[in-house]
Amino acid sequence: MRILKTFGASADAAAAAIAELEQRGATNTAKVDGVVREILADVQTRGDAAVRELSAKFDGLTEEQPLRVSREELQAAWEATSEELKAAMRLAQANIRAFAEKQLPRAWSFRPSEGMEVGQIVRPLGSVGCYVPGGRYPLPSTLLMTVTPAQVAGVERIVVCSPKPARETMAAAWLVSREASSVVEFYRVGGAQAIAAMAYGTESIGAVDKIVGPGNLYVTAAKVAVSQVVGIDMPAGPTEIVVTSEVGDATGIAADLVAQAEHDPEALAVLITSQEQLAEEVVLEVKRQSQENEIAKRSLAAQGFAFVTASVDEARELTNRLAPEHLTVDAGADVRWVKNAGSVFIGNYAPQSMGDYISGPNHVLPTGRNGRVRGGLSVLDFVKVITVQQYTLDALRVVGPHTIALAEAEGLVGHAESVRVRMR
Structure with missing residues (x-):
């Protein structure tokens, strides 16, 4: 992790690094677009046969395994899960649900003048597809984060696709599938072929109205490519964290930087402060805490920065320019100057991992400076606000x-x- 001052001898190097970060985009899919479009066309043409072949090639799907995971498998996964993890999943689900219920828009109407009435009604999408990655780590939390707000919105049909689904992910699927208001279909399919199946439909997997959820470069490229025929939430790039602090605890700041950096070797981890001593302490702590975490070490070496600014105002301005996915600030008063961020964490006792799992606000968040134009996934992604008028x-x-x-x-x-x- 490098310390760069925005003033003095390192000002040019800092400016160059910041300019590159501002141009990072959600993710660069150009290098996989050709392969992805071939996969999309293959699934659109051959349906299940293409999905099975591609899933066997990339994810080891066997001929004996059905594409759809049965309710019996999901229930067995839940029953094999420890009581400790079950309790954590139940609490996460309850908090995500409560937060989504607060977010849900309401119907209303009013009369601007006598005899003229205008208003809005709120209707759920008919069907959605939730992509749950299944690569480096099992992500039952992502299943809860994507399916639960869809259920709160009233979506009747929810399709979950996840490659080589872990037992924990299937257990989470069982937990949400007991919600009576919606039908949850779970398929052991991943990659661009899963996006194609949900967008175009196959013999086994019916097409959906919108696809949400994070994924790797191939998944992101596929989502962008099908966005003209099906809705998507947002393109998702590698995880990002910015901590903007003047008085924070170096140990806690470093822990958050390492935690987010371990998601992906391409993750971005940044400290912004006007306090040079704090920057030095954090960098030392990051080195110590990431010693045994190979993925975090790689991402911090490549995309880890501690920017020391000439003033507090400059630190705040730089933070908004970067529009980070995750942002930690020192105190509640700091929220007033935050303009661009996916999700904000306040103070030393709000580690970003709490938002990844249990707090309730969604962890599917805008990356690549998309925080300038939208917030994270929410119940709003699963409803339509329809205007009404009469005279x-x-x-x-x-x-x-x-x-x-x-x-x-x-x-x-x-x-x-x-x-x-x-x-x-």
Whole structure:
């Protein structure tokens, strides 16, 4: 992890590093686009046969294994899970549900004038696909984070795809599948072929309206490629963490940096501070704490930075420029200056791992500076807000002439006439 001052002798090096980070994008999929498009076309053409061949090639799916994981398998996985992990999953599910229920938009209407009523209604998507990675680590938490808000939204059909699903992931699927309001289908399929199956549909896997969830470069490229035929949440790149601190505890800051860095060798880990001594202490702690964590060591060596700024204001400005996925700040008052971030953690007693698992806010978050334009996955990703309007004849006669004037100004005589004929 490198210390770079934004002033003095290292100012140019810091500026170059920051400029590169600002251009990082969610992820660069160009190098896999060709392969991914071949996979998408193959699944679209051959359906299940292509899915099975690709899953056998990449994930070791055997001929004896059905694509869909049975409810009996899911239940057996749950029953084989320790009581400690079951309790953790139940608490995580409850907190995610409670948070999503608070987020859920409501229907409303009002009358801007007599006889004119406008408003909105909220309707769930009909079906969604939740991608749950199954590579380096089992991620039952991602299953809970993607399926639970969809259930709160009222989505009737939820498809989960996960390659080589771990027992813990299947146990989480059993927990959510007992929700009576939705049907949860679980398939042992991953990669671009899973995205293709959910987007286009196959004999076994019906197409969905929207696909959500994180994944590797191939999954992300596939999501982007199918986004013209199915909704997606966001392209997802490697994990990102920024800690912006003036008075934080070096041990705790380092622990968060190492924790997020262990996700992926491409993860980004950044400390921003105007306190040079704090930067030096954190870098030493990071080295110590990552000693036995090979993935974290690799990502911190490649993408680990401690930027020392000339002022607190510069530290805050730099933080918003980077628009990080995860952001830790010192105190509640700091939230006032935060403009761009996926999720914010306040103080030494809010380790980012709490948000990854148990707090309730979603851990599927915007990367690659997408924090400038959206927040994390939420119940809003699973509903449609539909506007509604109605008029009485008297109200139309009062307001209609203004519509006619605007329509005629635009040369849209049909629009004007559609109002005029009703006012007679």
